[in-house]
Amino acid sequence: MFQNLSDRLTSTLRNVTGKSRMTDENIQDTLREVRMALLEADVALPVVKQFVDAVRQRALGQEVSSSLSPGQAFLKIVQAELESVMGGANEGLNLATQPPAVVLMAGLQGAGKTTSVAKLARLLKERDGKSVTVVSADVYRPAAIRQLETLAAEVGVDFFPSDAGQKPVDIARAALEHAKIRFSDVLIVDTAGRLSVDEAMMAEIAELERVIKPIETLFVVDAMTGQDAANTARAFGEALPLTGVILTKVDADTRGGAALSVRSVTGKPIKFLGVGEKTAALDPFHPDRLASRILGMGDMMSLIEEAEQKVDKQKAERLARKVKKGKKFDLEDFRDQLQQMNNMGGMASMLEKMPGMGNMxxxxxxxxxxxxxxxxxxxxxxxxxxxxxxxxxxxxxxxRRITRGSGTQVQDLNRLLKQHKQMQKMMKKMKGGGMEKMMRGLGGMMPPGGPGGGMPFR
Structure with missing residues (x-):
């Protein structure tokens, strides 16, 4: 995530963090590099200018010159300004209204609206305990209606059927009545996208908004479109009373231009990040945590929260007790660890959130x-x-029997058994109570063979 920007900024700031003295000259040189890094990341020019000016003003003031470690003080200023550009604090959904709270999803075709509807429905159901109804008002793409029906079944929420012969406004009205009868807490309305912003599309969605009066109107946008994402969001914001933004495909975005531009350009907060294809891959947006990750400092808070939500605590505690008593770590335990790590998005996702592990x-x-x-x-x-x-x-x-049954090769099985042996040795060293708390907190998840070690590569 935002790897290019992260690499450029961490490399630039590494040159100043160890300095015992900050001068006008080295501050200006560093800011020039920071400016280039942001422009290459496709951050909107006004945002870059505002950011660099704010850092310069603070860096040349008393804040750095009076610090015992000026280089570190400068890094803190950059981090604080990154947070400020992205919104300062997490802003969740406002669902404080008489049920059902209506959430309207808007955006261009291909941005990931329909998938985001299912992801948001799952998040509200599992994290907040809400009963959710979803409906598609995209009458131009029957496949979108079928897709949402399939996704709704997958995440276990109520789906209100619609078809291409109906008017979007009629669909939304009927869905609202249905949600009231079902006592749903939230109704999420998927809308039609277009390949570009056009008057007909804006008129249709503006009428939908007027009729169903959503408490939240979220703009869904592909992060990989860079500062174009911010410009499109602004166009939608002029036609609709947007309350927030969902940035999708963030996991594939190496630049970060959209995340750093959207808030400043639109004045609307980023509320969620789409970080993968699975329906669980939607994260609440925390500017402070993302700023920390961009600067290579990791994001342990998100990792811990993810572990609490996605890890099977009973299995984790069972393994912790087993390790404490010095019992043998078998292949059943090994499989549990693989499943836990997969639930957390795999090893690369976990390492990305650990301080200093971005390159790994x-x-x-x-x-x-x-x-x-x-x-x-x-x-x-x-x-x-x-x-x-x-x-x-x-x-x-x-x-031979095991590899035939699993469609693998004997060398794959040999590698697996070797990795299991490595992890078994590591678990033996942890005998006693020293690891129990860690196992409980992080679900006993340690990549086989340690971080980056012993995993099968291509």
């Missing part, structure tokens, strides 16, 4: 086969319970 995360992402977890799990599932409990039994014919 990138290397893991590039070198790792994304189907690795599925293959490893398939091999363990092809074993008998006895073999999982005692991997030393797996020899000769057993290996």
């Amino acid at each position: 995360a990138q290397a893991a992402q590039q070198g790792m086969d994304n189907r690795m977890f599925a293959r490893m799990e398939a091999m363990i599932n092809s074993m008998t319970p006895k073999e999982r409990r005692n991997p030393d039994l797996i020899q000769g014919g057993r290996k």
